[in-house]
Amino acid sequence: MIRSFNPPVRTLMGPGPSDVSPRVLAAMARPTIGHLDPKFIQMMDEIKQLLKYAFQTENELTMPVSAPGSAGMEACFVNLVESGDKVIVCQNGVFGGRMKENVERFGGEAIMVQDEWGAPVDITKVKAALEANEGVKAVAFVHAETSTGVCSDAKAICALAREYGCLSIVDAVTSLGGSELRVDEWGIDAIYSGTQKCLSAPPGISPVSFSKRATDVIQSRKTPVPSWFLDKNLVMGYWGGGAKRAYHHTAPVNTLYALHEALVMLQDEGLENAWARHAKHHRALKAGLESMGLELLVDENCRLSQLNSVVIPEGVDDAAIRGQLLSDYSLEIGAGLGTLAGKTWRIGLMGSACTQRNVMLCLTALENALVAQGASVKTGVAGAAATAVYS
Amino acid sequence: MIRSFNPPVRTLMGPGPSDVSPRVLAAMARPTIGHLDPKFIQMMDEIKQLLKYAFQTENELTMPVSAPGSAGMEACFVNLVESGDKVIVCQNGVFGGRMKENVERFGGEAIMVQDEWGAPVDITKVKAALEANEGVKAVAFVHAETSTGVCSDAKAICALAREYGCLSIVDAVTSLGGSELRVDEWGIDAIYSGTQKCLSAPPGISPVSFSKRATDVIQSRKTPVPSWFLDKNLVMGYWGGGAKRAYHHTAPVNTLYALHEALVMLQDEGLENAWARHAKHHRALKAGLESMGLELLVDENCRLSQLNSVVIPEGVDDAAIRGQLLSDYSLEIGAGLGTLAGKTWRIGLMGSACTQRNVMLCLTALENALVAQGASVKTGVAGAAATAVYS
Numbered sequence: 001m002i003r004s005f006n007p008p009v010r011t012l013m014g015p016g017p018s019d020v021s022p023r024v025l026a027a028m029a030r031p032t033i034g035h036l037d038p039k040f041i042q043m044m045d046e047i048k049q050l051l052k053y054a055f056q057t058e059n060e061l062t063m064p065v066s067a068p069g070s071a072g073m074e075a076c077f078v079n080l081v082e083s084g085d086k087v088i089v090c091q092n093g094v095f096g097g098r099m100k101e102n103v104e105r106f107g108g109e110a111i112m113v114q115d116e117w118g119a120p121v122d123i124t125k126v127k128a129a130l131e132a133n134e135g136v137k138a139v140a141f142v143h144a145e146t147s148t149g150v151c152s153d154a155k156a157i158c159a160l161a162r163e164y165g166c167l168s169i170v171d172a173v174t175s176l177g178g179s180e181l182r183v184d185e186w187g188i189d190a191i192y193s194g195t196q197k198c199l200s201a202p203p204g205i206s207p208v209s210f211s212k213r214a215t216d217v218i219q220s221r222k223t224p225v226p227s228w229f230l231d232k233n234l235v236m237g238y239w240g241g242g243a244k245r246a247y248h249h250t251a252p253v254n255t256l257y258a259l260h261e262a263l264v265m266l267q268d269e270g271l272e273n274a275w276a277r278h279a280k281h282h283r284a285l286k287a288g289l290e291s292m293g294l295e296l297l298v299d300e301n302c303r304l305s306q307l308n309s310v311v312i313p314e315g316v317d318d319a320a321i322r323g324q325l326l327s328d329y330s331l332e333i334g335a336g337l338g339t340l341a342g343k344t345w346r347i348g349l350m351g352s353a354c355t356q357r358n359v360m361l362c363l364t365a366l367e368n369a370l371v372a373q374g375a376s377v378k379t380g381v382a383g384a385a386a387t388a389v390y391s
Numbered sequence: 392m393i394r395s396f397n398p399p400v401r402t403l404m405g406p407g408p409s410d411v412s413p414r415v416l417a418a419m420a421r422p423t424i425g426h427l428d429p430k431f432i433q434m435m436d437e438i439k440q441l442l443k444y445a446f447q448t449e450n451e452l453t454m455p456v457s458a459p460g461s462a463g464m465e466a467c468f469v470n471l472v473e474s475g476d477k478v479i480v481c482q483n484g485v486f487g488g489r490m491k492e493n494v495e496r497f498g499g500e501a502i503m504v505q506d507e508w509g510a511p512v513d514i515t516k517v518k519a520a521l522e523a524n525e526g527v528k529a530v531a532f533v534h535a536e537t538s539t540g541v542c543s544d545a546k547a548i549c550a551l552a553r554e555y556g557c558l559s560i561v562d563a564v565t566s567l568g569g570s571e572l573r574v575d576e577w578g579i580d581a582i583y584s585g586t587q588k589c590l591s592a593p594p595g596i597s598p599v600s601f602s603k604r605a606t607d608v609i610q611s612r613k614t615p616v617p618s619w620f621l622d623k624n625l626v627m628g629y630w631g632g633g634a635k636r637a638y639h640h641t642a643p644v645n646t647l648y649a650l651h652e653a654l655v656m657l658q659d660e661g662l663e664n665a666w667a668r669h670a671k672h673h674r675a676l677k678a679g680l681e682s683m684g685l686e687l688l689v690d691e692n693c694r695l696s697q698l699n700s701v702v703i704p705e706g707v708d709d710a711a712i713r714g715q716l717l718s719d720y721s722l723e724i725g726a727g728l729g730t731l732a733g734k735t736w737r738i739g740l741m742g743s744a745c746t747q748r749n750v751m752l753c754l755t756a757l758e759n760a761l762v763a764q765g766a767s768v769k770t771g772v773a774g775a776a777a778t779a780v781y782s
Contacts, residue, residue: 252595
């Protein structure tokens, strides 16, 4: 016989999910109501309004996809890409590779622009690819690469795409709520995110937004969208405006309660304040790590605050350290992904997990674990280095 | 400024979501942990084991899709159907039509077998379609049509499909946990369900199961699955056996806590007991409704216990009655769907909502609402009629 599951209480400083506030967990446990209940429809409208604020957009087609970020990515590509379409895909980490998979599975041609993992997208390469290829439909890139912690210049890439008459498709899974992101001002055409990073809602939902230009492209497709579940033409019958909503699928009611509460918390804090909070705690964490002699993978000028890739010192056992943090401190940090597996740790400072308390805990725990594993790090200095940033 | 959302407390007797037990809501609000946490992976294994029990299968490829039932449907079709494949689709309600959409969007040819809405799939028509068409790959049908409340003979249809060398694809969204369903014994090859019906977990997850035959078909496809998110070849790296799990997408951690708890409750009650409970309360509801002079849409020999389509009496305003039940009793019943809109109500007796208390509440509330709207129903008899079933 299997019994009820009681999870341990972790501190989540990996690449997501991040710590979920008790406020959000409590919201999630409120009584389930119907997905066509008039009260639920009012809440849907509020979620749309709050998402528009978080994305900084007036896009009518702004809504949460009822599935995780990977499905949000798929929602963008499956609606916009038709067989034979050329899409420039910038890859500088794991998630650019996933974009390529998406383009190809929907019959498109992915023109790859490769950059090193840990480096941002090189805009001169994107320009060269646009010059070299006729009839490119879209430029796709990852704003904040969760696999490396690098931030690319979304504003510049989107402006370039528009200059060449292309749509832009942007992965903002890790940036939304944690770094500056301005969908309308930057001219982003299609964007997807996740709830379990800087919004600190539980995983399972992917906020997306499509510009008028992108919506027009979807509505004038030559072929049906090769997905029923993600077809925006259908989903909008349920998530679109007006009191009358057509049933499409059963919305994940309680998960949307949680997202609503997390977005209310973001609204109450203020978007710019949230960005600044992520930057502040990042500076403290960085000061502490560097004082120990640890190195960050990504250059300072393109480094994300919310996802810190730390180079694992020579001779240190990656899994042993992460195991010790988990067993001794119930602290989760992330492993490296793809080509960075075994070479980096990923320390998240996302949403509700982005606090002074967590910065201090992480520095202490990591120092102790490294010392226990016989690594040569400078001890007894990280706390003061981080504290100096706060004072 | 938008404030926290506090939903009303409803009694959910529509077509789903159904009432979620406080036990399940409490489980959902437990602290979020990582989707690669060793404790989480243990819980995933328990969910697989519990789902195998619920489906009555030993299928290795049994798991919850991280999205609602519609995505579970899509997971079955997108993995099994390739361009040019012929699929017999039986339609006797809304969801057969959705199956057709799925087949066609993945480039298949849907050979339709039509039956009246409210009638079960006619197996002689299925046989005729199998005789008339060469090289049919699969027969797809809805076991329990949520739009009408009819149950089709899944055992017989699957046996027939197998006789003709075809796979079977079965929609069990409304049957799982509420009516007899035996995946292995009946030879079902691909099946999908939802969590928000007779399992009474919140919506957002779709349990699926694939037989060895179906898994072989997926693994020997000529073309890649036209979905990255739903590609079972990839998802199994995360949900497959073994201690080492490859990251595919971020699982909906808290929603899976809820599903786990709901499945533990089903295990504790016993599957056959759950089926019997649904049948018992259905008999009481039916007795009460018929004593009032109301009529059920579906014939007794193929009627579902958990979804009761009630014919709206001549001259009665559908929406007014449902609105009154909601405002006066906070009771949700469902509207008719598709061609049955305005002609039927759908009264659910699903999972945790399938109780004597709810049967009595529904009969009382419906009688009062009908009387208030001036409908000619027999009053003062329903309670006794239902009670007689229980005694």
